[in-house]
Amino acid sequence: MTDPANPAPNALCAGTTHDVTNQAPPLENYNLFTVDVALGEALVRANAGWHRDTLVRHGAKLGEAATLALADLANRHEPELHTHSPRGERIDAIEFHPAWHRLLALLREEGLHALPFAEPRPGAMAARCAGYFLHAQLESGSLCPLTMTFASIPVLMREPALFETLRAPLFTREHDARDVPLAQKRSIMIGMGMTEKQGGSDVRSNRTEARPALAQTGRGAPYLLTGHKWFFSAPQCDAHLVLARTTGHDALSCFFVPRFRPDGTKNAVNVQRLKNKLGNRSNASSEVEFFDAWGVMIGDEGRGVPxxxxxxxxxxxxxxxxxxxxxxxxxxxxxxxxxxxxxxxxxxxxxxxxxxxxxxxxxxxxxxxxxxxxxxxxxxxxxxxxxxxxxxxxxxxxxxxxxxxxxxxxxxxxxxxxxxxxxxxxxxxxxxxxxxxxxxxxxxxxxxxxxxxxxxxxxxxxxxxxxxxxxxxxxxxxxxxxxxxxxxxxxxxxxxxxxxxxxxxxxxxxxxxxxxxxxxxxxxxxxxxxxxxxxxxxxxxxxxxxxxxxxxxxxxxxxxxxxxxxxxxxxxxxxxxxxx
CATH class of the missing domain: 1.20.140.10 (Butyryl-CoA Dehydrogenase, subunit A, domain 3)
Known part of the structure; x- marks a missing residue:
C-alpha cells in the first residue's frame, strides 16, 4: 500500500495530469501598424505619410494586452435597455459596460469620427481610413456609431444653421457618455434610421409620416414624426437622420431627430427592444416607434433618399x-x-x-x-x-x-x-x-x-x-x-x-x-x-x-x-x- 505522505516519484498530484505544451501564446503587446507592410506602403501612396508617427503610436496602443481585453469585455457584457426610470418615467436608456465607452474614447481620441472634415489636408481621408482599419482589428461594434457620425458630417454641413450648433461637439476628440440634451453635450454621436419592417432595403415603401409642427414647412422647418423603424442603429446616439413621408408627397424626406426636444424633454422616440444579433454584440441595435417625435427637415422636401x-x-x-x-x-x-x-x-x-x-x-x-x-x-x-x-x-x-x-x-x-x-x-x-x-x-x-x-x-x-x-x-x-x-x-x-x-x-x-x-x-x-x-x-x-x-x-x-x-x-x- 502506498504511503500518502511519500508518493511514488513519478506519481502525479491530484488534478495535474500533464504539462501545458504546444499551445500558442496570446498575441499581445505588438504594434498593429508597424507589422503591416502593405498598409504602410499604401499610406505613402495616398499622400498621408505625414500621419505615420500617429499610426505608430496608435498601433502600439491597440496591441497592448489591456486594450485588447476591452474588446472581450465589451462583447461579453452586452448593452441593456432600461425603458423606464424607477419613478415610471420613459427614459429609453442604454447601459453599456465601461469597456464600451473606453473603446469609443479611443476612436475619438484619434479623430476617426471627423478627421478629414475637422482637419482637412491632402491625404487626410486616407489617414483616417488607415486609423479606422487599425481599430477595426480590435473591435467591430464600437465602429457603428463612429462611422455613422463620420458619414453624417458632409450631410449636416449642407445645413449651415443647424451645423453651426453641432460643429464643436461633432469635431471634438472627447467622448461624452452622458445621456443629456444636445446643448449640454461636449461631444455627440449621430445615427441613422432608414429601414422599416415592411420594406427593408426598399426604403421607398416607408410609412413613417411627418407633419409640420408649425406653419413653416420645408427645409429647416420642425416636424412631428409618427411611425417606426425596424433597424434603428445605435439608439443611444444623440440624434439620428431619419426618413419619413410628408403629407401630399410620394417621395420621402430626411429629418434630423434628436434624443431630446429643444425644451430639454425626452423626444418621443421609444425603443421597443434591442436586437438579439449573431455578432456585433457590444453595440446596441434596436426597433423604435415615433409618437410625434420632434425633428427638423434637412435637404429639400421629397429628396430624402438622395x-x-x-x-x-x-x-x-x-x-x-x-x-x-x-x-x-x-x-x-x-x-x-x-x-x-x-x-x-x-x-x-x-x-x-x-x-x-x-x-x-x-x-x-x-x-x-x-x-x-x-x-x-x-x-x-x-x-x-x-x-x-x-x-x-x-x-x-x-x-x-x-x-x-x-x-x-x-x-x-x-x-x-x-x-x-x-x-x-x-x-x-x-x-x-x-x-x-x-x-x-x-x-x-x-x-x-x-x-x-x-x-x-x-x-x-x-x-x-x-x-x-x-x-x-x-x-x-x-x-x-x-x-x-x-x-x-x-x-x-x-x-x-x-x-x-x-x-x-x-x-x-x-x-x-x-x-x-x-x-x-x-x-x-x-x-x-x-x-x-x-x-x-x-x-x-x-x-x-x-x-x-x-x-x-x-x-x-x-x-x-x-x-x-x-x-x-x-x-x-x-x-x-x-x-x-
Missing amino acids: TIIEMANFTRLDCVIGSAALMRAALVQAIHHARHRSAFGRALADQPLMQNVLADLALESEAATVLFMRLARAFEESQGDGVRDGNGDADTALEARAWRRIVTPAAKFWVCKRALAFTGEAMEVWGGNGYVEEGPMARFYREAPVNSIWEGSGNVMCLDVLRALEREADAAQALFLAWRRAAQGDAVLSAALDRLAALLNGAPGTREASARRAAQQLVLIAQAVLLREGDGPRESADAFIATRLGEHDADCDRVFGTLPARFDHAAIVERALPSH
Whole structure:
C-alpha cells in the first residue's frame, strides 16, 4: 500500500495530469501598424505619410494586452435597455459596460469620427481610413456609431444653421457618455434610421409620416414624426437622420431627430427592444416607434433618399474597411498560431500545405487593404457633384470619381462577402481552439456577415454598380482606359478586362441577372491593377492574378490554399507578418 505522505516519484498530484505544451501564446503587446507592410506602403501612396508617427503610436496602443481585453469585455457584457426610470418615467436608456465607452474614447481620441472634415489636408481621408482599419482589428461594434457620425458630417454641413450648433461637439476628440440634451453635450454621436419592417432595403415603401409642427414647412422647418423603424442603429446616439413621408408627397424626406426636444424633454422616440444579433454584440441595435417625435427637415422636401444616400456612400467605404480589418486581424492571428504550434514533428507554419493556405489568405488580405486605401484617395480627389484633384488634372479626377461611384459599391459587395470565407478559414488554422469563445477567432467569424448585410445587401450593391456604370459613363471609360494601360503586357489581366467588357455589353435582359458576376470581376481587376502598380513584390501580384483572374476565372468555389507551387509561399507569409 502506498504511503500518502511519500508518493511514488513519478506519481502525479491530484488534478495535474500533464504539462501545458504546444499551445500558442496570446498575441499581445505588438504594434498593429508597424507589422503591416502593405498598409504602410499604401499610406505613402495616398499622400498621408505625414500621419505615420500617429499610426505608430496608435498601433502600439491597440496591441497592448489591456486594450485588447476591452474588446472581450465589451462583447461579453452586452448593452441593456432600461425603458423606464424607477419613478415610471420613459427614459429609453442604454447601459453599456465601461469597456464600451473606453473603446469609443479611443476612436475619438484619434479623430476617426471627423478627421478629414475637422482637419482637412491632402491625404487626410486616407489617414483616417488607415486609423479606422487599425481599430477595426480590435473591435467591430464600437465602429457603428463612429462611422455613422463620420458619414453624417458632409450631410449636416449642407445645413449651415443647424451645423453651426453641432460643429464643436461633432469635431471634438472627447467622448461624452452622458445621456443629456444636445446643448449640454461636449461631444455627440449621430445615427441613422432608414429601414422599416415592411420594406427593408426598399426604403421607398416607408410609412413613417411627418407633419409640420408649425406653419413653416420645408427645409429647416420642425416636424412631428409618427411611425417606426425596424433597424434603428445605435439608439443611444444623440440624434439620428431619419426618413419619413410628408403629407401630399410620394417621395420621402430626411429629418434630423434628436434624443431630446429643444425644451430639454425626452423626444418621443421609444425603443421597443434591442436586437438579439449573431455578432456585433457590444453595440446596441434596436426597433423604435415615433409618437410625434420632434425633428427638423434637412435637404429639400421629397429628396430624402438622395440626401441620406450621401451618408450611406461613406458608410459603404467603412464597411469595406471593417471587413478588410477582420480579414487582417484573423490573418495575423492565424500566422502567429501557426508559427507557435507544432504538428507531426514541425511547426505548422513550416509545413508546405499550411504555408499555401496562409499565403493565399495573405494575398486576399493585402488586396483588400490596397483597395480600401485607393478608395479613400478617390473620396478625397472626387468631391460633391464635380470632379477635381489636387493638381487640377481633370482626367485623374474623373478616374477618381469612377473609383468612388462605381468601385465602392462593388468593393462593399465583394470584400464583405470574402470576409466570411476568410475568417472561417483562419479559424480552421487554430483548430478547435478557434471555435471556442475564449479566443478572438469566434468573435471575428460572428462579426463577418454584418457588413455584407448592413446598408445594402449584395444584390443592392451589385445593382448599384450597374446604375453607376450607366450614369457615370465618362468616369467608367476613364477608369477602364487606365486599367487597359496597366494591363499591357499581362495576357491574363487583359483577358479578364475583355471578359468584363463582354459581360457589361451583353444583352439588356441578362445584365441584371449577371450583376454579381460583373461586380466580382470588376473588383478583382481593380485589386489586380493595384497590386501590379503597388510597391509589393511582383510575384505577389502575379500569384493574385493567376489564381483570381486566370484559368478558372475567379471560380466562386475556389478555396484558400490552392496557390500554384511555383510561387514562394513562405515569402508571401513573411511579408504579411514579419517574424522579427
